[in-house]
Amino acid sequence: MPELPEVETTCRGIAPHIADRRVVSAIIREPRLRWPVSPDLETHIRGARFLGVRRRAKYILMDTDRGTLMVHLGMSGSLRIMPAEAPALFHDHIDIVLDDRRCLRYHDPRRFGSMHWLSGESHPLLDHLGPEPLSPSFSGAYLYERSRRRSTSVKQFIMDGKVVVGVGNIYANEALFMAGIDPKRASGRVAAARYEALVEAIKDVLSNAIEQGGTTLRDFVGGDGQPGYFAQQLRVYGRQGKPCRSCQTALREVRQGGRSTVFCRVCQR
C-alpha cells in the first residue's frame, strides 16, 4: 500500500491529532509483525507526551518526551486516529490510547510493517539508508556516481534503499517513463544528463503524489481516513496493454526482481 507519498500523507494526517497528547496505554493485540513488537513498548510509552512527527525513508517517527515511536507500514499497513472506544476490527493489531479518548490505531493485514520504541536517536534499521529523494543531496550527479560499473538495471538501482530511500514500485515506474529511460537498461550505462532528468522526474512525481494525498489503489487511507487521489494521474503503473499516453503504443510489462515493470518501448530507451 504505502510508498513515500502515502507515508508522508499519514504523517501529516496524524501529526495535529497527537501533538501534546499524553499516552494512556498501549494495547498490543497481535505482536507478530515484520519484527516482533516488544512487550516493553507499553512500559516505555505509557505516560509519554507526543511532541511531533518526522519521517525517515518510509519510517514514521513520533517523538515524545521519553523516546520515539517508530512505525513502518509495510505493504498493507495504515495508521489512523480513532475514537478509543471504536470496536477493533480484524487486523487492528495495536492501539496507542491517548488522553483525549482517542487512539492511534495500527491496522495491517499482511503484517509486513513494524513498530519499535527508540530510547535514543538511532536504530539499526535507520543505519545505511540512502538520502531522502526530496533533499538537495539527491542529485543527478550523485546517482551517476553511485551507478558507475554497476550492472543492475536502472529500475532496481533506484529502488535500492541504500542508494535512495522512498522510491517504491509505483513511482519508480512513473519516474522512468517521465524521464524516457528504459527500466531494463544497466544503471552503469545511463548517461549523466539522463540521471539529471531521472532525479527531476522522481522529485516531481513524489511531490505531486504528496499534494494529491497519495495513491489509493485498494484501500489506502491517510491518518484522517481520507483516500489519496493520485491514482488517476498514473502514466504507466497498472496500465499494461493500454496505450501510452504520449505515443499510443501499447504499454509492455516485464518482471524485474519479482516486481512488475510497465513501460513504453518507444518512449523509453
Added chain:
DNA sequence: ATGACAACCTGTGGGC
C-alpha cells in the same frame, strides 16, 4: 561489494 532470490503474511482477482 554486488546481485539474485527466498522469505515474511493475508487478501483478491483472474482463469478455468
Added chain:
DNA sequence: TGCCCACAGGTTGTCA
C-alpha cells in the same frame, strides 16, 4: 458458482 494460482504498495537476510 467455486477453486486454485499468481500476484499485490516493502524490506531483510542468505548465499553464490
